[in-house]
Amino acid sequence: MANLVATVAVDNTFFSFDTDYSYNVPNEIASDIQVGCKVLVPFGRSNKLRYGIVIQLQEQDNADKLKYIEKLCDVKPVLTQEMILLASWLKQKCFCTTYDCLKLMLPRKHGELKSKSERMVRLINDDESLISSLTKKQQLVFNLLLDVGSASVNEACEFCDVGVGVIKNLEKQNIVEIYDREVYRNPYNLKYEIENNEIKLSKKQNEAYLTFKEMLDKDGGNGLLFGITGSGKTQVYLKLIDDAIKDDKDVIVMVPEISLTPQTLSIFHKRYGNKVAVIHSGLSLGERNDEFKRLDRGEAKIVIGTRSAIFAPFHNLGLIIMDEEQEHTYKSERTPRYHARDVAMFRAKYNKALFLMASATPSIETYSYALNGKYKLCELDERYGKAQLPKVITVDMKQEMKNGNKSPISMELRNLIQESLDNHKQTILLINRRGYNTFIACNDCGHVLTCPNCSISLTYHSNINKLVCHYCGFAKGLDNICPECQSDAVRYSGYGTQRVESELQMCFPNANILRMDADTTSKKFSHERLFEAFSNHEYDILIGTQMVAKGLDFPDVNLVGVVNADNSLYDENYMANERSFDLITQVVGRCGRRDEEGIAVIQTINPYNETIEFASEQDYKSFYKNEIGMRKLMIYPPFCDIYSIGFVSESESHAALCSKKFFDILVELNSDEYKDVKIVVLGPTPAKISKINNSYRYRLAIKCKNSKNVRNMITEILKSISKMRDYKDVSISVDLNPYDLM
Numbered sequence: 146m147a148n149l150v151a152t153v154a155v156d157n158t159f160f161s162f163d164t165d166y167s168y169n170v171p172n173e174i175a176s177d178i179q180v181g182c183k184v185l186v187p188f189g190r191s192n193k194l195r196y197g198i199v200i201q202l203q204e205q206d207n208a209d210k211l212k213y214i215e216k217l218c219d220v221k222p223v224l225t226q227e228m229i230l231l232a233s234w235l236k237q238k239c240f241c242t243t244y245d246c247l248k249l250m251l252p253r254k255h256g257e258l259k260s261k262s263e264r265m266v267r268l269i270n271d272d273e274s275l276i277s278s279l280t281k282k283q284q285l286v287f288n289l290l291l292d293v294g295s296a297s298v299n300e301a302c303e304f305c306d307v308g309v310g311v312i313k314n315l316e317k318q319n320i321v322e323i324y325d326r327e328v329y330r331n332p333y334n335l336k337y338e339i340e341n342n343e344i345k346l347s348k349k350q351n352e353a354y355l356t357f358k359e360m361l362d363k364d365g366g367n368g369l370l371f372g373i374t375g376s377g378k379t380q381v382y383l384k385l386i387d388d389a390i391k392d393d394k395d396v397i398v399m400v401p402e403i404s405l406t407p408q409t410l411s412i413f414h415k416r417y418g419n420k421v422a423v424i425h426s427g428l429s430l431g432e433r434n435d436e437f438k439r440l441d442r443g444e445a446k447i448v449i450g451t452r453s454a455i456f457a458p459f460h461n462l463g464l465i466i467m468d469e470e471q472e473h474t475y476k477s478e479r480t481p482r483y484h485a486r487d488v489a490m491f492r493a494k495y496n497k498a499l500f501l502m503a504s505a506t507p508s509i510e511t512y513s514y515a516l517n518g519k520y521k522l523c524e525l526d527e528r529y530g531k532a533q534l535p536k537v538i539t540v541d542m543k544q545e546m547k548n549g550n551k552s553p554i555s556m557e558l559r560n561l562i563q564e565s566l567d568n569h570k571q572t573i574l575l576i577n578r579r580g581y582n583t584f585i586a587c588n589d590c591g592h593v594l595t596c597p598n599c600s601i602s603l604t605y606h607s608n609i610n611k612l613v614c615h616y617c618g619f620a621k622g623l624d625n626i627c628p629e630c631q632s633d634a635v636r637y638s639g640y641g642t643q644r645v646e647s648e649l650q651m652c653f654p655n656a657n658i659l660r661m662d663a664d665t666t667s668k669k670f671s672h673e674r675l676f677e678a679f680s681n682h683e684y685d686i687l688i689g690t691q692m693v694a695k696g697l698d699f700p701d702v703n704l705v706g707v708v709n710a711d712n713s714l715y716d717e718n719y720m721a722n723e724r725s726f727d728l729i730t731q732v733v734g735r736c737g738r739r740d741e742e743g744i745a746v747i748q749t750i751n752p753y754n755e756t757i758e759f760a761s762e763q764d765y766k767s768f769y770k771n772e773i774g775m776r777k778l779m780i781y782p783p784f785c786d787i788y789s790i791g792f793v794s795e796s797e798s799h800a801a802l803c804s805k806k807f808f809d810i811l812v813e814l815n816s817d818e819y820k821d822v823k824i825v826v827l828g829p830t831p832a833k834i835s836k837i838n839n840s841y842r843y844r845l846a847i848k849c850k851n852s853k854n855v856r857n858m859i860t861e862i863l864k865s866i867s868k869m870r871d872y873k874d875v876s877i878s879v880d881l882n883p884y885d886l887m
């Protein structure tokens with residue numbers, strides 16, 4: 146007799162054992178169960194109950210031996226057929242379990258769509274002068290609420306590391322109130338007037354728009370909008386979104402984490418009001434849950450967000466936009482290590498939607514596919530209106546040193562900053578390292594001060610007067626004595642954001658300087674606040690790490706400086722040139738975005754480096770031509786794929802031996818069962834940073850043409866190693882075309 150059998154993706158299983166688990170469907174639920182439903186099933190020898198998602202239902206003979214589903218958790222499926230297919234496809238690319246992929250799509254850990262009422266706390270007295278009367282712990286909560294408005298009591302306690310008593314005390318003083326929240330939580334507290342102005346496109350913009358509009362109206366496809374900074378790519382998006390919405394289609398707009406600024410959001414909120422939902426990794430679970438519900442119910446038609454927004458549970462997806470498609474934030478660095486671009490292509494194909502990538506500096510791969518006709522290519526090669534690309538000046542910092550200037554700011558840049566201040570304009574300075582001094586060594590014995598837990602040198606932070614490890618957070622006071630030879634000739638050199646800030650403050654005592662880096666923006670929404678303050682011209686100079694380089698549009702900025710253009714150039718990664726070019730071009734693009742000409746200063750010790758030369762000429766095409774030639778010669782993507790295999794363990798020898806074992810099995814399989822697969826293996830070697838947080842890291846890279854065969858071979862190796870007792874404590878990661886080779 147045939148039984149109804151469900152194939153279930155079960156939570157918390159191991160990749161190496163991940164097969165399809167089949168269960169009998171009890172009669173009571175047979176008429177309700179559907180693909181995409183959440184269930185509880187008995188699992189393993191102990192029959193412990195675990196959550197799972199039904200990914201297939203079929204009649205099957207001889208199913209008597211199978212276990213039975215314990216419980217159907219929701220009558221309504223929590224995931225659509227599209228998402229189930231997507232998960233099955235994605236798991237093969239990412240070497241993880243189906244459930245690992247499904248989790249990306251579920252609004253909560255176990256996909257509970259029910260809204261729970263939550264204990265919330267909000268400020269009812271926001272008089273900042275109260276602060277001095279509060280205890281240290283109360284101040285933490287007060288400051289948090291000033292920043293975010295409201296928070297769940299649990300979140301507030303966790304964030305400030307205080308007990309509930311602290312909040313209760315604030316309640317007694319009538320400073321906060323505690324309430325139950327069941328209403329919709331709106332993280333952005335919207336009060337926008339809708340302005341649905343008609344957009345008038347320039348001739349070039351209109352050509353691009355019409356090309357993509359045709360795809361949008363027909364069967365979709367993949368496109369690249371290659372437009373220089375300030376060319377008005379956003380206006381083209383808006384026109385396309387208008388059309389999609391008119392046709393009752395859903396829209397996903399992806400932006401890199403760093404450009405999810407109030408500026409960007411307000412453009413969308415003003416135009417589309419409550420049709421917009423926002424999804425990014427900074428949302429609390431509750432907020433994320435709410436936004437998912439609004440999408441699922443069809444209240445929101447446009448989602449704007451970072452990487453994870455690509456999994457938005459839309460039912461009628463028509464348009465996906467990926468702004469700054471080259472950004473590394475679109476690639477997940479955690480399991481599942483997916484690239485949002487691949488997911489977007491899957492969804493676009495499934496839904497016959499248009500997937501539009503856009504950038505001033507597309508990744509080498511994307512641009513080459515566009516040139517080869519794989520993606521539809523449109524170009525905007527001039528700035529909108531009267532705005533001109535800035536004039537670029539390259540300063541040779543070696544010469545500057547010879548002239549006796551030891552400061553990180555060249556004379557030329559200094560004079561230009563002065564001029565900008567005199568004209569009441571604003572300046573942005575990019576510097577790649579945070580902290581004060583970035584290199585601390587002993588002059589007598591040469592010993593470099595490194596973190597005891599990581600193979601990384603320590604950075605001096607002047608505000609806390611400590612040496613800090615940027616990888617594990619280790620911090621120690623400084624005693625100026627070399628731990629190796631006890632000499633007191635410890636020398637501090639290299640400069641980070643803090644040192645540049647203090648140098649500038651000395652040169653320009655009357656200027657208001659804003660520093661933005663991971664140290665000043667760790668609080669939720671603090672980015673937004675700081676950018677807003679800069680935008681209101683409360684500051685004259687903004688200094689910061691990469692987060693100040695991209696996507697911003699400040700009308701008063703007429704000068705930008707790259708303090709050290711060399712930092713990222715000599716990385717051992719094949720993408721190093723591409724990344725430097727992108728960074729410099731983007732930061733240069735931040736200025737002169739209105740009528741007046743802007744100036745960009747690039748400080749470098751290699752003024753004749755080709756990448757820097759192309760970037761200062763804002764010449765992407767020549768850079769591309771040069772770079773693609775190099776990639777072809779050296780056989781790097783797009784001429785091959787690279788799998789980076791990482792081995793991490795607290796035991797150095799286990800990590801090393803495991804990587805060797807992997808290599809041996811690889812060679813064996815490649816000479817036998819998989820001898821048709823062409824590969825080049827690099828390594829195994831210790832990783833670039835060989836120890837982080839007391840874990841040792843080894844790596845191995847496989848150059849190949851990605852195919853089912855290669856994936857099967859790697860899967861087979863992973864499965865055999867997982868059975869070996871010696872390497873139980875080694876965690877192995879597989880990453881396809883990673884931004885960092887470990």
Ligand code: ADP
Pocket residue numbers: 344345346347350372373374375376377378379380529698738
């Ligand atoms: P990009 O994203 O390509 O760097 P933006 O979309 O930010 O460029 O456009 C740069 C500036 O030019 C913005 O201030 C934008 O409002 C303005 N702009 C561009 N195109 C138009 C247009 N068609 N009509 C009005 N303003 C435009």
Ligand code: ZN
Pocket residue numbers: 587588589590591592627628629630631632
């Ligand atoms: Zn020493």
Ligand code: ZN
Pocket residue numbers: 596597598599601614615616617618619838
């Ligand atoms: Zn460390």
